[in-house]
Amino acid sequence: MMVTGSALHPGPAPRPADDELRLAAVDRYQILDTPPEGTFDKVAALAARIFRTPAAAITTADGYHLGTVNVLDTHPRQVTAEHLQNLAALVMGQLAMRLSAVRTVTAERQMRTAAERLARTLLPPAPPQVPGLRAAVAYHAASADEVGGDFSDLFPLDDGRWAFFLGDVCGRGAEAAALTSLTRCTLRAAALYDPDPCAVLANLDTVLKDEYQGTDPRRCTAVFGILEPAEDGSFTLAGGGHPSASAVRADGTIQPLPVTGGQLIGLLPEPRFTQTSTHLAPGDALLLYTDGLTEARTPSGPMLQEEGLAAHLAAGTRDDADDPVAGIRRLLDHLGTGVNDDTALLALSVPIHPPAPAQETR
Template sequence: MPPAQRAPINGAEKGMATAMDGALAQETVPFPADERRRLAAVRRYQILDTPPDVAFDRIVALAARVFGTPIATVTIVDGDRIWFKAAQGLPEGVSQIDRVPGLCASAILQDVPYVVRDALTDPRTAGNPLVHGELGIRFYAAAPITTRDGYPLGTVNVLDTRPRDVTDDQLATLEDLASVVMDQLEVRLAAIRTVATERELRTRAETLARTLQRTLLPPALPTVPGLEAAAAYHTASIDQVGGDFYDLFPLDDGRWAFFLGDVCGKGAEAAALTSLTRYTLRAAAIYDPDPCTALTNLDAVLKGEYQGSDPRHCTAIFGILHPEPGGAFGVTLASGGHPPALVVRANGDVEPVPTPGGQLIGLLPDPSFTPAATRLTPGDTLLLYTDGLTEARTATGAMLGEEGVVAHLAATAPRGADGLLAEIDKLLNDLGAGVSDDTALLALSVPTRPTAVPVQENR
């Protein structure tokens, strides 16, 4: 709640300065001994030059009603001015006056109500021209607005054009109203600090989430001889750690394993599940790189770790790259409930790679996984993606879907792994708010002019 820009004192306000404050002073009123600290307290509450507030407006209305006076104000005494947080009975447009020796400056010097019952006979104000002049101000009463650590910020005050007596009950009410103002300032300050703390915590959480997300993904993809590999992670929300993951790593027989998937949930629990899933698939590939076997092992691990009424599941697609003579690569895939991989051919055709029978991992009693195969020749690119892409919505509100992705890639005909991911990144950015979930992308392409690749027999 930042304060508004301070307005200059206008002509009417300068007139009020003379009429309401300076003209009622006969002697120079000293500043508080701890004025520097008092002004620091004023700044601490961040109240100066803020817009009108109905809570303070009600306080001045109540003060005027209790005393039966035509004028009542809530003032904050600044270094060189007196600013009205709320006022009743002042000329329109008056929001502040110069701080000159007078009533408001005097009222903050003591911790009890300051009262001038008849300015004409009171020795503090008897010679003041305003008492004898056109305005004829005769009565003033104020209670200081005091912080818990003893610094007066301003006053709640009432004024009249005729002398008045006040009762102890009225003065007690004025003090209570000043306390209510102080309570309102404390509540407002607490709200400001809460908002600031929430912003700071949000910033820290966003930083932590981004850091945690990076630890769950490979810092960089390895170089695969004869292949271009690229990955991207499109974040839909900076507030939550998503559960999308991918990896690409070598096996010890010249082949390469890769996978991409999405765990259920968001936040820390999803992060823990993502870590478990990623390292389970890596370990499974070391012992048996068959894609169906790797997914079966992951299914068993998830069921072992998350049992009873708190199951956890994920979708994943796991594949093996087999280098072939002439620069091509054979690909074997298996999917567990995951969207099918797409192959963008050198001629621009886009072909899904069906993986029939793929079922959610970690949820069903006896899931089955069926292998699928395809082949990448020079100019072809294999794309794996999570459902943040297919579930994104277009401007009409329709889900993009697999068909929409295929149609978009066929129309744009991106080339190579980097070109393909750049095109999808542009698509997601264009969809804007239609993207409601994170999207992980992994693209593997065979260059048009492949480099020589030593081929080893599979063990």
């Protein structure tokens, strides 16, 4: 037993000079006020067997003493320092493994939280009100843990027209998120500079090549479109390596819009982009989607593909004339786990019955 102070002035034992650092190490290892752990119980049992004592206990490697390994007996005995050092090393090894596991779990939680926050910033906002049209967007995330690279946007230009785009960058995770952010900003800026759809995609191609020059190429697919004033109902689309857009007609006809001839953006020395135009009448809709939809597995096994999507759209045309995305949402729910990739949707439709103008109040 250690006795400190004096007979006349007893006092507490002095604190070691490094006690604050020791306590900080104890806190870092997260070993105070924790429930019993089986690993340390086994170490205590091993200590009792080695020293042939009735009981042993652990009361808790930066060079600080974090706690003690106690072996308890009913009579005095001699023990070797080597045995005690081996037990201490065993306990510290377990503490180090435990700390590593805690840090790993904490880091995964932080990464998951960061990914969720980043995903929310990349998701399409509620679409703006386009005169004479109804706009709808949807995003289906295949994984809650990883950020995908699907994106869409809809915004007005200075001359009364509207621009919109939808696309998919290659990859997942933080790199895909950074590329998605760059792609969206570039498409918006390029549309303000020169809104010709093919020129916009060409500008994006140049930016991606300049940004990632000397590294692995970063590529994406996209459809970019210009909507003339809503009264006209005319659209001009350009595509770069992206699935076809679809014009969903009021009579149930599904018209693929051939923008699939365009090549991947950001990859080839001189890519070619294709352009097409269409007109929407009342009850018609324009639907853009990423390949997570058509590559989804149906309950019977094969992929949905464009033919299956067209059949689904044709069957639900009357019910979803004013909101074609509603039918796609039901389809995604029906496909369930067959959807193994993120899916972005953008639909622009001309209502059959336009909303009545607001009545003036007197």
